[in-house]
Amino acid sequence: xxxxxxxxxxxxxxxxxxxxxxxxxxxxxxxxxxxxxxxxxxxxxxxxxxxxxxxxxxxxxxxxxxxxxxxxxxxxxxxxxxxxxxxxxxxxxxxxxxxxxxxxxxxxxxxxxxxxxxxxxxxxxxxxxxxxxxxxxxxxxxxxxxxxxxxxxxxxxxxxxxxxxxxxxxxxxxxxxxxxxxxxxxxxxxxxxxxxxxxxxxxxxxxxxxxxxxxxx
Numbered sequence: 001x002x003x004x005x006x007x008x009x010x011x012x013x014x015x016x017x018x019x020x021x022x023x024x025x026x027x028x029x030x031x032x033x034x035x036x037x038x039x040x041x042x043x044x045x046x047x048x049x050x051x052x053x054x055x056x057x058x059x060x061x062x063x064x065x066x067x068x069x070x071x072x073x074x075x076x077x078x079x080x081x082x083x084x085x086x087x088x089x090x091x092x093x094x095x096x097x098x099x100x101x102x103x104x105x106x107x108x109x110x111x112x113x114x115x116x117x118x119x120x121x122x123x124x125x126x127x128x129x130x131x132x133x134x135x136x137x138x139x140x141x142x143x144x145x146x147x148x149x150x151x152x153x154x155x156x157x158x159x160x161x162x163x164x165x166x167x168x169x170x171x172x173x174x175x176x177x178x179x180x181x182x183x184x185x186x187x188x189x190x191x192x193x194x195x196x197x198x199x200x201x202x203x204x205x206x207x208x209x210x211x212x213x214x215x216x217x
Contacts, residue, residue, distance in 0.1 A: 004143065011141040011156060012163070018133055019164050024085060024123050024202050029168055031092070031195045032120075033175035034182050036111040041172035047117035049165055051124025056157040059134040060150070081126030082203035088119065089203070092196035128206065133160070 025048045033041030066073070124130055138156045142149055182191060 007141055007143065008155075008159075011137075012159060014137060015133075015156075015160050016163055018137065019160070019167055023129060024127060024199065025120065025168070026171065027195055027198050027202075028088070028120055028123055029171050030175045031191065032111055032116045033172050034179050034191060036116070037179065038172050038176040040111055040113055040116045041175060042169075043113035043116045044120040045165065045168045045172060047120025048124045048168060049161060050117070051121045051127075052130065052157075052161055052164060054121075054125060055130050055134050056161075059131075059138070060153060060157075077126060077131070078128050078206045081123070081128065082206045084122055084126055085199045085203040085206070088123070089196040089199035092192040092199065 029041055029044045029048070032044045134157070138153065141156060142152050
């Protein structure tokens with residue numbers, strides 16, 4: 001074993017708790033799946049995982065450590081992430097207005113897989129919570145007495161990726177099963193409105209927890 005089994009088990013438990021806590025990625029996956037089907041939901045999951053790979057590479061090369069050591073840098077990322085979430089919220093509210101006029105509902109208006117993947121990637125990339133997951137959580141389980149640090153880091157990052165993929169794939173399955181019940185335009189309007197409110201809530205939380213904190217420091 002490249003590290004102690006007990007240490008790895010502890011990491012899995014903490015990583016699972018962090019991953020299972022709801023975030024913008026979760027909302028995006030559920031919304032895209034309900035709106036456009038499981039294939040679009042799967043593309044959204046893929047976008048999130050690409051974002052995680054990018055975070056893993058950044059952390060491995062020290063970029064994330066540099067970002068978190070400079071409070072203003074993390075604050076800027078938080079602001080960018082909040083702006084993007086607000087943009088997504090506006091898109092959802094526009095969807096509510098479109099649903100008020102059924103004549104505007106056309107097949108070509110459905111979300112494309114590329115758009116779903118791109119929005120999920122950007123949302124994950126600009127999420128300070130994910131940066132902290134790689135920077136604050138993983139180093140605490142690294143042991144210099146065992147295998148090379150890069151190998152331990154790779155295994156931990158792969159573990160996060162596997163747990164996250166399994167969890168989010170299950171979200172797609174559940175959302176797709178419920179999709180027929182939620183495709184009515186009234187349900188879609190309600191989901192879009194709630195999604196927009198949640199995105200705005202996450203945006204405010206990002207700014208409060210990271211942007212304001214970096215200014216106070």
